[in-house]
Amino acid sequence: MPTPLxxxxxxxxxxxxxxxxxxxxxxxxxDLFDAYERAVGRAAARAVLERLAEVARAELxxxxxxxxxxxxxxxxxxxxxxxxxxxxxxxxxEAVERLAIARGDGSVLTMSAGVAEVDPDRxxxxxxxxxxxxxxxxxxxxDGRNHVEAMS
Numbered sequence: 001m002p003t004p005l006x007x008x009x010x011x012x013x014x015x016x017x018x019x020x021x022x023x024x025x026x027x028x029x030x031d032l033f034d035a036y037e038r039a040v041g042r043a044a045a046r047a048v049l050e051r052l053a054e055v056a057r058a059e060l061x062x063x064x065x066x067x068x069x070x071x072x073x074x075x076x077x078x079x080x081x082x083x084x085x086x087x088x089x090x091x092x093x094e095a096v097e098r099l100a101i102a103r104g105d106g107s108v109l110t111m112s113a114g115v116a117e118v119d120p121d122r123x124x125x126x127x128x129x130x131x132x133x134x135x136x137x138x139x140x141x142x143d144g145r146n147h148v149e150a151m152s
């Protein structure tokens with residue numbers, strides 16, 4: 001049975017393929033999440049992810065979906081072109097930093113994100129689309145963390 005995230009991605013991918021509507025997704029990873037999880041424990045880390053999801057929902061406009069992932073969030077942003085989706089995701093990244101959740105080493109939790117707009121010519125499946133957003137997220141982490149990178 002598909003997860004709610006898989007269902008949302010399939011629906012938007014299908015709509016985009018049929019109608020050329022712009023839809024975007026963002027893969028958002030808590031920076032250095034594994035170390036944080038080891039420091040605070042799995043249950044506490046999961047509770048923090050749920051809090052971050054609440055914050056993301058508050059920052060995003062109606063129609064957006066927030067899904068928990070291992071170590072972060074996936075934002076499903078219907079009817080958003082890449083630039084708009086990056087702006088929305090940047091608001092989430094900034095809101096996470098403003099929470100000032102202590103990491104235990106004197107720093108606060110931050111988030112890196114990668115955003116991709118569905119491209120029916122390149123993204124043959126929703127998994128292809130998700131992989132492009134994930135690659136952008138990896139680029140954001142490699143480029144210093146705590147920011148948003150777009151995959152065009």
